């Protein structure tokens with residue numbers, strides 16, 4: 371496959387996102403939003419500081435003020451190099467100065483602000499000390515939908531990442547499993563993801579035999595044997611947007627039990643995807659997949675939520691979980707990944723990234739979901 375070149379985001383794209391944050395913040399009862407380095411800042415400005423340090427970098431988005439990006443003086447040239455930073459006024463602070471005094475001057479002393487979930491406690495605690503009348507809350511708790519609905523350019527990148535994940539899977543089923551360690555196959559997965567255009571690999575799960583029964587097992591020293599069922603779950607970022615795919619393979623012919631459990635999970639995953647429609651609550655996707663597994667008698671062995679959003683990160687809102695009543699909106703992208711985990715024996719998980727369209731769910735990665743036999 372050829373790696374598509376992404377259309378760059380423009381200054382107008384970033385300015386529109388900043389404006390939307392201000393509008394959404396007001397609707398959520400906030401005076402503004404404070405953004406620190408990480409996915410929110412990348413999405414709003416394209417700025418990804420190379421060194422994450424204790425020095426304060428913060429984007430201030432407030433209703434009655436211009437967007438302002440406060441950066442350490444030595445990092446100003448890097449910040450200026452990001453396309454979207456031109457949509458904000460750049461203010462720098464030199465080493466030795468108090469950045470929280472500079473930040474306080476930008477804030478209302480009694481303001482209520484949403485803050486990036488990954489903001490360092492150091493920065494938030496220092497702001498609270500400088501301005502004791504201010505109040506802060508998690509950005510994803512107050513504005514969970516902020517990055518959830520993707521525009522066409524974002525969807526194209528997610529589709530490219532999904533296609534690269536499909537190409538990776540088609541190759542990985544041709545490599546040798548039996549007699550090699552999980553970490554060897556994980557290395558192959560990482561090489562393939564990079565070869566098909568990913569600039570970042572976030573995870574390469576290879577859960578063979580009993581290790582597959584631990585949903586977050588990554589890869590270890592265990593040597594894969596003939597007769598093993600192996601959970602593969604791999605993903606990362608391509609053109610800044612995520613892939614996340616799971617398939618379960620059998621090394622040699624599967625037992626009747628593995629085949630049966632795999633078929634239950636395959637049908638559950640299909641039911642989850644078919645539940646996707648605009649206006650349906652997120653929890654309905656979880657319920658649809660879970661019902662199939664529960665009816666087959668494996669409800670207790672489905673240990674996690676059915677899915678999570680994906681975008682500039684590989685795990686973000688919205689979450690497909692019981693209790694999440696947010697309605698699905700066209701342009702949302704998330705995983706549908708039911709699994710069954712039989713402790714000490716084996717696990718099965720099947721995962722695709724799905725986007726919401728007017729006509730229902732459309733898979734962004736779509737390699738075959740039947741139980742593949744590998745060597």
Ligand code: ZN
Nearest residue numbers: 585586678685
């Ligand atoms: Zn996970």
Ligand code: ZN
Nearest residue numbers: 603614615721
């Ligand atoms: Zn995954």
Ligand code: ZN
Nearest residue numbers: 614705707721
């Ligand atoms: Zn996932």
